[in-house]
Each structure stands twice: as structure tokens, then as C-alpha cells.
Amino acid sequence: MSDAAPTRQRILRTSAELFADRGFRNVTVREISRAARVNVAAVNYHFGDKLRLYEAVLQSAIDAMRGTTEEARRVGAGLPAEERLRRFVRVFVGRILSDSSQTTHRLIHREVNDPTPAFDRLVEEGVRPRLEYLAGLIAEILGCSPSDPRALRCALSVQAQTVACFPNPIAARLGFNPTPAQTDALAAHIAEFSLQGIRGMGAAARGRRSG
Numbered sequence: 351m352s353d354a355a356p357t358r359q360r361i362l363r364t365s366a367e368l369f370a371d372r373g374f375r376n377v378t379v380r381e382i383s384r385a386a387r388v389n390v391a392a393v394n395y396h397f398g399d400k401l402r403l404y405e406a407v408l409q410s411a412i413d414a415m416r417g418t419t420e421e422a423r424r425v426g427a428g429l430p431a432e433e434r435l436r437r438f439v440r441v442f443v444g445r446i447l448s449d450s451s452q453t454t455h456r457l458i459h460r461e462v463n464d465p466t467p468a469f470d471r472l473v474e475e476g477v478r479p480r481l482e483y484l485a486g487l488i489a490e491i492l493g494c495s496p497s498d499p500r501a502l503r504c505a506l507s508v509q510a511q512t513v514a515c516f517p518n519p520i521a522a523r524l525g526f527n528p529t530p531a532q533t534d535a536l537a538a539h540i541a542e543f544s545l546q547g548i549r550g551m552g553a554a555a556r557g558r559r560s561g
Contacts, residue, residue: 431490
């Protein structure tokens with residue numbers, strides 16, 4: 351097949367949109383084939399079946415997550431922990447508000463809310479490395495071990511704030527509809543809000559020890 355690569359990519363792009371909109375279970379191979387303008391045999395030829403096609407689509411989303419985490423590591427390399435946290439938040443918010451990332455985030459949201467057999471891969475390859483990196487930064491600021499429950503709880507709190515920037519109908523109804531132009535302001539707010547809380551937790555712990 352001389353056009354095998356373009357056909358495979360078209361199937362991946364089309365199915366990513368459909369899976370992101372409706373989830374794995376509510377999309378059929380026939381619908382994907384029709385939307386991608388290929389026959390069912392082409393889907394089977396390139397991917398074998400619907401689950402393996404979905405796994406390939408989700409792997410692209412996982413790779414994008416890993417790319418975001420690695421970018422955050424890169425831009426923060428060699429800087430103090432607090433500045434690395436600021437850089438992490440800036441990179442992550444920027445990716446969330448990027449038009450090119452919308453399908454990826456919707457797909458991950460679908461998988462989290464309606465897990466498939468690929469869920470473990472999402473957690474282990476996409477989510478866990480990001481939280482471990484973030485918890486490590488926070489542990490440095492707190493002066494504790496990365497395995498300290500406070501570090502993980504703070505990491506989850508920071509992550510929750512960044513994810514809240516993802517455009518959604520409820521936020522829009524409440525008047526919170528961030529755009530790419532607001533990336534720097536939002537990232538600065540989340541980072542400073544988080545750092546104040548982390549510093550406060552560290553000060554409280556030191557006060558308890560000295561008391």
C-alpha cells in the first residue's frame with residue numbers, strides 16, 4: 351500500500367476525535383471508517399481491531415502527556431525548586447489552553463471517567479511520572495521526603511488547579527472561560543497560590559517541631 355502511512359494517520363486523527371467526543375464504547379469501527387473515508391478492512395489492516403486502534407490513539411495522548419512533563423523538566427533544569435514549580439505550571443497551563451491539545455485532554459478525560467483496558471498504561475506512563483516530578487519539587491520546598499503524604503497531597507492540589515483551566519461548559523457558565531492570551535496570568539496565580547500554601551504547611555510543621 352503506497353499510501354499506507356497517510357491512511358493510518360487519517361484513521362488515527364479521525365478516531366481520536368470520535369473517541370474524545372463519545373468514548374471508546376460508543377464509537378464503532380464502521381463509524382470511524384466512514385468518517386476517515388476508508389473501508390473497514392483498512393482499519394483492520396492497520397490496527398487489527400477497535401481496541402488496538404483505541405490503544406494506539408490513547409498512546410498518542412500518553413506521549414503528549416510525557417512530552418509536557420519532559421518540557422517542564424527541561425525549562426526548569428538547574429533552577430531552585432520554587433522556580434521549577436512555576437515553570438511546570440506555566441508549561442502545563444499553556445498546553446491545556448492550546449487549541450492543538452484539546453482532543454488529547456478530552457480523550458484523557460474520557461478514559462479517566464470510563465476506563466478501558468488501557469487505563470493502567472495511562473496511569474503508569476502518563477500520570478505517575480508527572481506527579482512524581484511535581485511531588486519531588488514540593489518535597490524540596492517542604493524539606494521532606496518525596497514519599498511524605500504532604501508532598502503528594504500538594505502535588506494533587508497543584509494538578510487540580512491546572513486541570514481546572516481546561517475549557518468546560520460549567521466554567522464558561524460561571525464566567526471562567528480562559529484563553530491562550532491569559533496563560534501567563536493564570537499560571538502565575540496558580541503557582542503563587544500553591545507556593546503560599548506549601549510554604550505555610552512547611553512553616554506550620556516547623557512550628558510544631560520547635561514547640
